[in-house]
Amino acid sequence: MDTSTLLATLMILIAVAYVLGRGRSIALADTSGRGYANLNSLPFYYGMLTALWCGIPSLVLVGAWLMFDATIIDQLLIQQLPDDIRSLPAAELGLVLNTINNIAEGNMVGSEPAPYMAAAADTLNRLRTTSQMAMTVAAVTCGMLLAIFAWIRINPAQKARLQVETAFKLILLACSMIAIFTTVGIVFSVIFESLRFFQSVPVFDFLFGLHWSPQMAIRADQVGSxxxxxxxxxxxxxxxxxxxxxxxxxxxxxxxxxxxxxxxxxxxxxxxxxxxxxxxxxxxxxxxxxxxxxxxxxxxxxxxxxxxxxxxxxxxxxxxxxxxxxxxxxxxxxxxxxxxxxxxxxxxxxxxxxxxxxxxxxxxxxxxxxxxxxxxxxxxxxxxxxxxxxxxxxxxxxxxxxxxxxxxxxxxxxxxxxxxxxxxxxxxxxxxxxxxxxxxxxxxxxxxxxxxxxxxxxxxxxxxxxxxx
CATH class of the missing domain: 1.10.3720.10 (MetI-like)
Known part of the structure; x- marks a missing residue:
């Protein structure tokens, strides 16, 4: 199951969890009087609480998996390469991995790759398939188990509205922090790279220099740069x-x-x-x-x-x-x-x-x-x-x-x-x-x-x- 299909499946699972949670709260409600007098919160909040228990951890799991999946697969792939290839500098090793990735995706038509690259491409496809299947099983299982857990915990005295509002406050806080951390990350990345530049070029020459010609000579005997x-x-x-x-x-x-x-x-x-x-x-x-x-x-x-x-x-x-x-x-x-x-x-x-x-x-x-x-x-x-x-x-x-x-x-x-x-x-x-x-x-x-x-x-x-x- 690819990532888009997995996300669609999780959305359906979250919707089912909402319906089941809301239905259980209505079943536990005392409808002999007016409304749901014995429920601490409206049925909507019980359904939302069940949906949040189902959705948030599973989506976080998928996000973390996608974030670290490529790095882990690359490390596993490097371990299977020949010793002389693994000892290459990082830049050259990156080119080898990029070539293997192109072979695995079928983008190297008409060329005859080295045997170790062809074997590594097959290994890469297997690792990706295994990772995708494991992510699907883990995310769906996590969502279902936590939905069942939240469904079982539903009772008339549960303060579902307070828990749902607290969860949404935390979600809004996380969204605002993402913007702040993104800004801080951009600023620090620019500052660090600028400091590397100012190690080669004096700040005074940069700020007050009257001539801009950024072409640098690659060799000592090269002129015109x-x-x-x-x-x-x-x-x-x-x-x-x-x-x-x-x-x-x-x-x-x-x-x-x-x-x-x-x-x-x-x-x-x-x-x-x-x-x-x-x-x-x-x-x-x-x-x-x-x-x-x-x-x-x-x-x-x-x-x-x-x-x-x-x-x-x-x-x-x-x-x-x-x-x-x-x-x-x-x-x-x-x-x-x-x-x-x-x-x-x-x-x-x-x-x-x-x-x-x-x-x-x-x-x-x-x-x-x-x-x-x-x-x-x-x-x-x-x-x-x-x-x-x-x-x-x-x-x-x-x-x-x-x-x-x-x-x-x-x-x-x-x-x-x-x-x-x-x-x-x-x-x-x-x-x-x-x-x-x-x-x-x-x-x-x-x-x-x-x-x-x-x-x-x-x-x-x-x-x-x-x-x-």
């Missing part, structure tokens, strides 16, 4: 494109939100708001095509004509920060407009009525009452848009290029931190090389910048909230 890791051009390019995008998105999105929430009729709002939100659903690669094939050539041609008309000599790159920033700004308009519209609509009408009663006009009410009251949500929308702009990759690759130029001219080609992270990690990479580890250092810088943006936003929200209150 300087291995310069000055990240200032990447930070400058990221900031330039993000600022252009925010200049486009923030005023447009905020004014659109004010119009839709304060001035537009219900009919206009019902048509315009979904059209704005459609922008968030367009794939970024489509925006990239639009920027590369339409916006960038238009900026190049119109800019060249304008400079020629003014008598100026200025080169305009076919890939520019301006093209990427403009298209990115259009893309993140919904992040500002939707959140701002929601928080503006959440401002109590009584505040508007009080302002009108004091003689303020509608525009004065919006500027002096509605916007200050909705400012925390507006700042949150702008922060989300800024984070989206900083983390965008595809538009920059297609419209702004890969050149790490240190410039403030939006008409020149630049690159960003995220683009370089993707470039450094594409293909087969050695994670002992500073070139590859530089991606983690750049990721750490992005994390620090995002954290600083959050802190700044909280500071602004706190300041204006105190002023408003």
């Amino acid at each position: 300087s291995g310069a890791f000055g990240a200032i051009p990447l930070f400058a390019g990221t900031m330039l494109i993000s600022v252009i995008a925010l200049i486009v998105a923030v005023p447009t999105g905020l004014m659109a939100a004010i119009y839709l929430s304060e001035y537009a009729s219900a009919r206009v709002r019902s048509m315009v708001k979904p059209l704005l939100e459609v922008l968030a659903g367009i794939p970024t690669v489509v925006y990239g095509f639009f920027a590369a094939l339409t916006v960038a050539p238009f900026i190049r041609d119109s800019g060249a004509w304008t400079f020629e008309f003014l008598g100026l000599q200025m080169a305009i790159s076919s890939e520019s920060a301006l093209a990427a920033g403009l298209v990115m700004g259009v893309m993140i308009i919904p992040f500002v407009s939707s959140l701002s519209d929601d928080v503006i609509n959440a401002v109590p009408q009584s505040l508007r009525d009080g302002s009108f009663g004091l003689g303020a006009t509608q525009s004065e009410t919006i500027k002096q009452v509605v916007i200050p009251a909705a400012l925390p949500g507006i700042v949150g929308g702008v922060l989300l848009a800024a984070s989206r702009a900083i983390g965008e990759t595809m538009i920059v690759v297609m419209a702004a290029g890969l050149a790490a130029n240190l410039t403030a001219n939006p008409l020149e080609s630049v690159t960003t931190v995220t683009v370089q992270i993707v470039t450094l990690l594409v293909g087969d990479q050695e994670f002992d090389s500073p070139k590859t580890l530089a991606a983690f250092a750049l990721g750490l810088m992005l994390f620090v910048v995002t954290l600083a943006l959050n802190y700044f936003a909280l500071h602004v929200v706190k300041k204006y909230r105190e002023q408003y209150e």
